[in-house]
Amino acid sequence: MDWQALTLSIKLSLAALLFLLPIGIIFGRWLAYRQFFGKSLLQTLLTLPLVLPPTVLGYYMLVTFSPTSGLGAWLSSTFDTSLVFNFQGLLLASIIFNLPFAIQPMQRAFAAIPREIRDAAACCGMKPSRVFWKIELPLAWPGVVSAMVLSFAHTLGEFGIVLMVGGNIPGETQTIAISIYDRVQAFDEQSASIMSLSLLLFSILTISFTFWLSMRSEQKYG
Amino acid sequence: MAESPKMAIHIRLQQQKPIPLSVELECKEGELLALVGPSGSGKTTVLFAIAGLHKAEKGIVRCRGELWQESEKRQFLPAHQRHVGMVFQNYALFPHMTVLDNIRQALSDSPKSEQIIEAQALLKKVHLEGLENRYPKALSGGQQQRVAVARALARKPKVLLLDEPFSAVDQVTRRKLYRELRTLRQSLNIPMILVTHDLEEATLLADRIALLHKGEILQTGTPEFVASHPKTATVARLMDQQNLFTAKVIEHDKETQKTHLRWRGIALEAFYQPQLLLNQRACWMIQPSDILLHRRDKPTKGDQENPFQGKVVEQFESRGLANLLVEIDPELKINIAINVPLHVARRNRLAIGENIGISLLREGIHLMPYQKLRRDVL
Numbered sequence: 001m002d003w004q005a006l007t008l009s010i011k012l013s014l015a016a017l018l019f020l021l022p023i024g025i026i027f028g029r030w031l032a033y034r035q036f037f038g039k040s041l042l043q044t045l046l047t048l049p050l051v052l053p054p055t056v057l058g059y060y061m062l063v064t065f066s067p068t069s070g071l072g073a074w075l076s077s078t079f080d081t082s083l084v085f086n087f088q089g090l091l092l093a094s095i096i097f098n099l100p101f102a103i104q105p106m107q108r109a110f111a112a113i114p115r116e117i118r119d120a121a122a123c124c125g126m127k128p129s130r131v132f133w134k135i136e137l138p139l140a141w142p143g144v145v146s147a148m149v150l151s152f153a154h155t156l157g158e159f160g161i162v163l164m165v166g167g168n169i170p171g172e173t174q175t176i177a178i179s180i181y182d183r184v185q186a187f188d189e190q191s192a193s194i195m196s197l198s199l200l201l202f203s204i205l206t207i208s209f210t211f212w213l214s215m216r217s218e219q220k221y222g
Numbered sequence: 223m224a225e226s227p228k229m230a231i232h233i234r235l236q237q238q239k240p241i242p243l244s245v246e247l248e249c250k251e252g253e254l255l256a257l258v259g260p261s262g263s264g265k266t267t268v269l270f271a272i273a274g275l276h277k278a279e280k281g282i283v284r285c286r287g288e289l290w291q292e293s294e295k296r297q298f299l300p301a302h303q304r305h306v307g308m309v310f311q312n313y314a315l316f317p318h319m320t321v322l323d324n325i326r327q328a329l330s331d332s333p334k335s336e337q338i339i340e341a342q343a344l345l346k347k348v349h350l351e352g353l354e355n356r357y358p359k360a361l362s363g364g365q366q367q368r369v370a371v372a373r374a375l376a377r378k379p380k381v382l383l384l385d386e387p388f389s390a391v392d393q394v395t396r397r398k399l400y401r402e403l404r405t406l407r408q409s410l411n412i413p414m415i416l417v418t419h420d421l422e423e424a425t426l427l428a429d430r431i432a433l434l435h436k437g438e439i440l441q442t443g444t445p446e447f448v449a450s451h452p453k454t455a456t457v458a459r460l461m462d463q464q465n466l467f468t469a470k471v472i473e474h475d476k477e478t479q480k481t482h483l484r485w486r487g488i489a490l491e492a493f494y495q496p497q498l499l500l501n502q503r504a505c506w507m508i509q510p511s512d513i514l515l516h517r518r519d520k521p522t523k524g525d526q527e528n529p530f531q532g533k534v535v536e537q538f539e540s541r542g543l544a545n546l547l548v549e550i551d552p553e554l555k556i557n558i559a560i561n562v563p564l565h566v567a568r569r570n571r572l573a574i575g576e577n578i579g580i581s582l583l584r585e586g587i588h589l590m591p592y593q594k595l596r597r598d599v600l
Contacts, residue, residue, distance in 0.1 A: 114312075116310045116312060120308065120314035120373075121327065123273055123275070123301055123308040123377065125303075125330060126302055126327060126330070130330075139318055
C-alpha cells in the first residue's frame, strides 16, 4: 500500500470538500429556487464535467494555466504561483471536476422541499436566514451528505484529470489512483491489487451509505 | 369601494400576471369570509397576497391599521413581518420537527421559557394534549390540521387565513373539524378568510362569501343571499343553481307586485322586479327549495302558482332530502330540479316514471340580466 499516495488523496478529497460544500449549497439552492435568464446554460456548464472525458478537462486546464499561457503567466508574475503540477492545481481541478457531483444532489434535495413548507416558515415569522438554517438545510441534509460522500469518493479515485494537471510527482501530486497505475506499470501487482481492492471497498461503502441515508430520511419524515 | 373604518382588513389587488386579478375585499373583526370559486379563479393567489407570499403588481393590503402593501409607495412587507396565521391546504407542517417544535417556531417572539407553556396551551385548545413529541408523519389528517391551526394561532395573527384546510380529510373528520372551527371562532376576534371551492362548506362556515371567477369578484354577500339572489346567470351557475333558464319580460305590475314572463309560450309569474326591461329577454332561476310539490290527495291554493305537470326522471336521496329531476317538457328535454323531505317523497309515493304536479313559487323566481345559456329556450 502506498500510504503517501493514500494520504495525499485523502488530503485532496477533504480539501476539495471544504470548497465544494459551500459552493454546492449556494448553487444547489439557487438553481432549485430561482428562475433567471441563462439558467439552462449555467446548468449545462455545471453538468459538463459529468460527460466530458477527464483528460479533455485536464488538457484545457493545463493549457489555461500553463506558465506560457496568458493566465498562467499572469498568476506567476503577480502571485508567484502556478496551478499546474502542484497540489493547488490538483485541488482546483478536483473542485471543477466535482461540481456536478456536489451541486446536482443538493439542487434536487432543495427542490424536493415543498414550496408550502418554506411559505409556512415565513408565515411563522421566520426570517429567510432562519428558514435556511432551521427548515431548508435540515430537510436537504441527506442530499447534502450524499453530495459530499460522492464528491469525496470521486476525488479519491480520479485519474485522468489528476494526471494531466498534476503529473505524477510522489508526495506532491501522486494520488492513489495514479499510484495504482504506476504499480501496474512497474509489475508490482500485489500493491496494485491491495490498493484497487481498498478503493473498490470504499466505493461500495460510499454508495451503500448514501442509499441508507436517503432511505432513513424517507422513513423518518415520509 | 371606499374603505370602511369598521373593516379589520382591506385588500385591493390588480395584476395581469401570472394570472389576471382584479379584486377588492374587506373583512370585519371576527367575521369569516369565504373566497369561493372554481379552480384557477385566483382564490389562493389572493390569500397569498394577503399573507405576503405573493406580490401583486398593484395593490393595497391594510390590516388593523397596518399598511402591508401599497404598490404606489413601493411598500411591501414580507410574510415574516406580517402577523398572519396561515393554514395551508396540505398543512405544511415541518416534517423534521415534533408537534411541539412545529408550534414553537411561530412563537419565536416569546422568551424560550414561555414558548413551551404557550405551545402546550395551544395544543390543549385544539385537543391535542399528549401528542407533543410526535412527528407529523405519525398523525392522522385531522390531527395534522389541528397542529396547523395551533401553529397559525401561535403567531398571534392579525388575520387568520385558511387555504382549503378541509380538502385533505375524509367526510367524517371534516364534519368534526367544521364544528371545531365554529367553536374556535367564538374565541377569536380577528378577521378570518377561508378559501374553498366547496359551496356547502362555505355556506356552513362563512358569514359572507365572495364569489371569485377568472380573477374577479362577481358578488359578495351572505351565502344564502348569493345563492337565492345571484346578480348574474354566471353567478347562479357558479353557485350550482340547476334551475336556470331564459324568458321574455312581458309586464311589471306594481299594483299586484308581480312581474309577468313568457317562458316556452307559457305565462310565468315572478315577484316584482322592475329593473328588467319590458319585452326583453332575461335569465331566471328558482332554487329547488322554492318549488312546491302538489299533494295528490289534497290540492292546496299554492298549487295554482305557476303550476306544471311533469314526470320524475331522476331521484336520489341525500341527508334527509329526496332530490328529484322532473321533466316538464319531453320534447325540449327541459328538467326542473326539486327537493322535498324524504317523508314527503314517501307519502306521495314518488318514484322514477311517476307523473307529478309542481308549482314554482312566485317569490322564488329571481330574474337576472340576459346572457346566453347552454339551453336557451324562451
